Amino acid sequence: MTAIPLPAKLQSTELRTHVSVRETVSQSLTMAFRALLRLRRTPEQWFDVVLQPIIFTPMFAFIFGGAIAGGVEAYLPMLIPGILVQTVVTTSIVTGTTLREDMEKGVFDRFRTMPIARIAPLAGALLTDSIRYAIATALTFLMGWIVGWRPEGGWALLLAALLVIFTAWALSWVWALLGVLARTAGAVQGIGLMILFPLTFLSNAYVPIDTLPEWLGVFAEWNPISHLVTATRELANAGTVGTEFWVTLAGAAVIVAVFAPLTVRAYMRKA
Amino acid sequence: MSDTKSEWAIEADGLVKTFGSNRAVDGVDLRVKPGTVYGVLGPNGAGKTTTISMLATLLRPDGGSARIFGHDVVHEQHVIRQLIGVTGQYASVDEKISGIENLIVFGRLLGLSHKAAKRKGEELLEAFDLADAAKRPVDKYSGGMRRRLDLASSLIAQPPLIFLDEPTTGLDPRTRGQMWDVIRGLVTSGSTVLLTTQYLDEADQLASRIAVIDRGHVVAEGTADDLKGLVGTASLLLRLADPEQTEAAVTSIHQVLGSTATVTPEAARLTAPMSDPERVTDLLIRLREQGIRLTEMSVQKPTLDEVFLTITGHGASTDDAEASDDAKEKVSA
């Protein structure tokens, strides 16, 4: 170790009392950049968003296609939006688990002693996750195309993708709150799956609701996941912006309105 | 130094932090002069990390107040964070990414452009002998390398005050020596350093003033010489051939050296503070006259344990369970 190049300044620059919005944005982007750097060393973290669409999309198409719709081709307009919603929504739990893990790491202590916006690590995490959702969405559409899905929504396909990504992003606030409050990442994962597994399967994602027993049909009818699935189907397959689209969008907005302040408050208390 | 409202780099008054019923830090006062190394010396569980955490805005004090260069640690957190660099006791770098990537991320967060952050990072890695490992992920670093990267990360912003929590614990002697050089270099370049350590020797080597803390209290404060004066410059270690003679030996030590020996009964071992080496000759003659035979004799430099024993009346035990009131009484006694 040689001489440290350190003419220590006693603040040549002005001392600041707060972080500007521009700095906050730039710091959040840096946090997302860090997540991408981590991804290079731990690609297994992204297996869910990459492998799930690649493996499950054709698998479900070939297994259920004949039974449910009388053929793979006929099943695809129903399946692809359904499996897209399930994949992306389920992967939103990762926001909570990684946040929990991150907050326990030593590096988080360093962030807390740096003159940065305290919200930056959280914002960075939410930003990174949107990238994950976009990857899962693109891959699901691609796999659908490969097995023969030919959606007629045109430009609305993009809107469908955005709707799913936005809803998952809204949900990630819920998991982020859980991540801040829970003791372990495993707990976040467990609780998240316990909620989402029934929600995604007891919906119209894979089967038409009229094939369900009546009580289950009622549940599936009301299930918010069904609304998202229907909205996505309408957009992707026909290019229609229907009621379901607005219902879903409003629902997601309500989630953000409720959980974002809660999460930020809980997070600021701990961070 | 226009914004330096205070003549002190750190002023802490009666800092308190409690965890449940445990008063981890119980009324700590500190005064640290700019441009110096200040050592905080104490055994496990003494409250060193907790004290640093409060000064570095990681924990909110439950009582008392502290200012860094005149800025309050509770009300001016954002300002404080621009003035300090913190190297915690446990590595605070991202293990999954490489050394240079860590420094780039921290540099970017501090407002440097990507290019400037990279340049600064490379410069620091070079200075800390880590240039060869720049591209390796940190979880493949050795303990010493991690420690150095951690310290390098704290220096990106060239903060005027640097906290180092046990910077050399777990390092081999050579690496420890290098770390000492780095710390001296920081001060030469004008920084102020507050470091914690469990080794009196280390505080002695580096710090111009030392606070000894135990169970959340500052039990002694002064220069290294002041502290050593309290315990004698060194201590004499004797092992007796016949444990039965222990008492007689203690009496002789008291009469000749004027100090009270500590006894380790199982080993028939005595340790006595010794300020004047000349007197040892007298003691050895006296012991021979009394027919007390020795199997071993050596001279030890003062250890933290002796500083503690002398100051608090109990050893540098790591047992935090005992009530801290207990310690308070002993200090004032």
Ligand SMILES: Nc1ncnc2c1ncn2[C@@H]1O[C@H](COP(=O)(O)OP(=O)(O)OP(=O)(O)O)[C@@H](O)[C@H]1O
């Ligand atoms: N987050 C916490 N929750 C509960 N107790 C804590 C917490 N942090 C520290 N303590 C307790 O506070 C006391 C002081 O701990 P601290 O870590 O400050 O000691 P230290 O001097 O740094 O010790 P070491 O040399 O082992 O690092 C200990 O009794 C410890 O158990």
Ligand SMILES: [Mg+2]
């Ligand atoms: Mg400690």
